[in-house]
Amino acid sequence: MSLLRDFKNGLWNEHPIFRLLLGMCPLLAVTTTAVYGLAMGLATLFVVVCAEIVISLIRNLIPKKVRIPSFIIIIATFVTIVDYTMAAFLPDIAEALSIFIPLIVTNCLIMARVEAFASKVPVKRAIADALGQGVGFTWGLVLLAAVRELLGQGAIFGVQVLGEGFPTWGIMGLPAGAFISLGIILAVINQIIRFKHNRTKEVS
Amino acid sequence: MENLLLLFAGTVLINNFVLARFLGVCPYLGVSRQVDTAFGMGLATTFVMVIASVFTYLIYHLLLIPFGLEYLQIVAFILVISSLVQVVELFMQKMSPSLYRALGIFLPLITTNCAIMGLALLIIQEGYQFLEALVFALGAGVGFTLAIVLIAGIREQLDIADIPYALRGGAITLIIAGLMALAFSGLAGVV
Numbered sequence: 236m237s238l239l240r241d242f243k244n245g246l247w248n249e250h251p252i253f254r255l256l257l258g259m260c261p262l263l264a265v266t267t268t269a270v271y272g273l274a275m276g277l278a279t280l281f282v283v284v285c286a287e288i289v290i291s292l293i294r295n296l297i298p299k300k301v302r303i304p305s306f307i308i309i310i311a312t313f314v315t316i317v318d319y320t321m322a323a324f325l326p327d328i329a330e331a332l333s334i335f336i337p338l339i340v341t342n343c344l345i346m347a348r349v350e351a352f353a354s355k356v357p358v359k360r361a362i363a364d365a366l367g368q369g370v371g372f373t374w375g376l377v378l379l380a381a382v383r384e385l386l387g388q389g390a391i392f393g394v395q396v397l398g399e400g401f402p403t404w405g406i407m408g409l410p411a412g413a414f415i416s417l418g419i420i421l422a423v424i425n426q427i428i429r430f431k432h433n434r435t436k437e438v439s
Numbered sequence: 440m441e442n443l444l445l446l447f448a449g450t451v452l453i454n455n456f457v458l459a460r461f462l463g464v465c466p467y468l469g470v471s472r473q474v475d476t477a478f479g480m481g482l483a484t485t486f487v488m489v490i491a492s493v494f495t496y497l498i499y500h501l502l503l504i505p506f507g508l509e510y511l512q513i514v515a516f517i518l519v520i521s522s523l524v525q526v527v528e529l530f531m532q533k534m535s536p537s538l539y540r541a542l543g544i545f546l547p548l549i550t551t552n553c554a555i556m557g558l559a560l561l562i563i564q565e566g567y568q569f570l571e572a573l574v575f576a577l578g579a580g581v582g583f584t585l586a587i588v589l590i591a592g593i594r595e596q597l598d599i600a601d602i603p604y605a606l607r608g609g610a611i612t613l614i615i616a617g618l619m620a621l622a623f624s625g626l627a628g629v630v
Contacts, residue, residue, distance in 0.1 A: 256609050259468060260553045264461035307521060307550075311514040318513065334560045337513045341553040343465055409624060410459050414617030421610040422603075429604060 238363040245367025251344045252375035253424045258344035261335045262376060263413040269392045272380030274328045276373025278317045278336060283345050283372075284365040285313045287353040291361035294354045306349050307340070314340045344372060382416050383407045443574045450578030453627050456554050457586040458620040463554030467587055468612055470545070477591035478584065483545045485580025487527060488558055491520050492576035495559035496569060516559050521550045554583060590616060 251257045258279070265275045289309050290297075297305050318336045321329040329336060339345070348368050353361040381391050387407030389397035406412040456462045463484070470480045495516050503509055528546045531539040549555060558579050562572045593615055602611055 256468065257465075259464040260461050260557075263464060304518070304521060307517055308514060311517050315510060315513050319510065334557055334564060337560055338462075338553045338557055340513055340517050341551050341556045343551050346551055406621070409620070410461065411617045411621035411624065413461070414613050414620055418606075418610045418613030418617060421613060422605040425607075425610060426605040 238359060241360050241363035242367040245364065245369070245371040246374075247371075249368075250371045250375065251368055252372060253421060255344075255347070257347055258342045258372060261338065261342060262379065263410070263417065265332050265335050266376055266380035266383055266413060267387070267408055268384045268390075269377055269380040271328065271331055272376035273373065274321075274325070275332060275335065276369075276376040278321065278332075279339055279342060279344070279372055280366075280369030281317055282310065282313045282339050283348060283369045284362065286310045286345060286349055287361040287365035288358060290349050291353045291356065291358040297354075302354065303350075306346065306354075310345055310349070311340045344368065379413075379417055379420060382420070383412060386416075387412065443570065446571060447574050447578040447581075450575055451582040451585065452623065452629070455582045455586055455623055456557070456579045457583055458616070458623045460557070462557040463552050463583055466548065466552055467583075467590065467616070468609065470548075471587050471591040471594055471612070474588060474591045474595060476545075477587045480545045481580070481584025481587050484549055484552060484554065484583050485577070487520075487524060487546075487549050488555055488576045488580040488583075489573065490527065491523055491555050492558055492562055492572050494519050494523060496562060496572050499563055512560075512563070516556060520555050520559070524550050554579065586619070590619060 245251065247254075249255060252259075252262060261275055261279070266272045286306075286309055290306060314337060317339065318329075321332075321336060348364060352364050356364075384407075385391055385397065386404045389395060389401040389403055404412070407416065450456075454460060457464060457467045466480055466484070471477050498515060498519060499512070503511060503515060508515075524546060528539075531546075558576055562575060565575075567575055590612070594612065597611065597615075606614070
C-alpha cells in the first residue's frame with residue numbers, strides 16, 4: 236500500500252516539475268519535439284532508478300560526512316553509462332540532446348530524491364519512489380514537448396496532425412517559447428489544484 | 440584579440456547561458472527574489488566558472504587525454520567542480536571574510552548549478568584553446584549575472600503588483616523569462 240503511495244507521489248502530489256520546480260534546465264532545453272522529450276525523460280528515469288537502488292542498498296555504509304560526494308560519484312557513473320549507450324545505439328537523438336545527457340548528473344531532481352529519500356529508506360520504497368519521480372518527470376517533459384511541437388511544427392511525435400494550412404508558430408522553437416509555454420502550463424495546473432482544493436473544502 | 444572580444448560579447452548577449460542555452464535555470468528562478476542576493480549569486484557563479492574552466496581544461500588535456508581516459512570525463516569534472524567549490528569556500532573564509540559573508544550560502548549551491556558543468560563540457564565540445572576557454576568562461580559568468588540581476592529587478596516590482604492567483608510564483612517568473620529571452624534573441628544581429 237505504502238509502496239503504491241510512494242510511486243503515485245511522484246506522478247502528481249510531489250511532481251518534480253510542476254510542484255517542486257526541479258530539473259528545469261533539461262526540461263526547457265530539449266523539449267522542441269516530443270521524441271526528444273521522451274528520450275530525455277527515459278534517460279533520467281534510468282539514472283534516478285539505478286542511483287536510488289544503489290544508494291538505498293549502501294546507505295548504512297556511507298559515513299554521513301562524505302555522503303554528498305559519494306552520491307555524486309554514483310550518479311555520475313550511471314550518467315556515463317547512459318551517455319555512452321545512447322551515443323552507440325541512438326546517435327541521432329544523442330546528437331540532438333548533446334551536452335544535456337552528461338548534464339543529467341547535475342539535475343537537482345536526482346540529488347534531491349537521493350538525499351531526501353533513498354538515503355533513508357529500504358530499497359523497495361526507494362525503487363517505488365524513483366519510478367514515480369522518473370515517470371512523473373517523463374510525462375512532464377512529453378507534455379511540454381508535445382505542446383511546443385504541435386504549435387511550432389503542427390505535428391506530434393513527428394506525425395503531421397494539424398494539416399498543411401496551419402500557420403506554425405516560430406516562437407515555439409525558440410528559447411522564449413519554452414519559457415512562456417511552461418509558464419502557462421504551470422498556471423493551468425495551479426488553477427486545477429485550486430479548483431480541487433476549493434471543492435473539497437465545500438464538501439467538508 | 441578581436442576574436443576574443445567577439446567571443447566575449449557573443450557569450451554575454453547572444454548565446455546567453457540562461458536565456459539561450461538553458462544552463463543555470465534553477466538558480467535563475469530560485470535565487471532571483473532580490474537584486475542584492477541575485478548579484479551575489481552572479482558574482483559567486485562567475486568566480487567559480489572561471490576557476491573551474493581552468494582546472495577542467497587542464498585536467499582534460501594533461502590527464503585524461505594522455506592516459507586515454509576520456510570516458511571518465513563526467514565523473515572527473517563533477518568531482519573537480521564540487522571539490523573546487525569546497526576549496527574556494529575555505530579559502531574565502533580565511534582570506535576575505537567580508538566577501539565570504541556576502542556570498543554565504545550561495546557557494547555550496549553552485550555545485551549543482553548545471554551552468555558550471557555545462558561550461559566545462561562546452562569548452563571541450565567546441566575545442567577552445569586555453570585563452571578562448573578563459574574568455575568564454577568569463578563571458579558565461581557575466582551573462583549569467585546580467586540575466587539574474589535583470590529578472591530580480593523585475594520581480595521586486597512584481598511583489599507589489601496584483602497578479603492573478605494561478606500565475607503567482609513560478610508561472611509569472613517563467614513568462615517574464617520568456618519575454619526576456621525574446622528581447623535577447625533580438626540582439627542576434629548586432630555582433
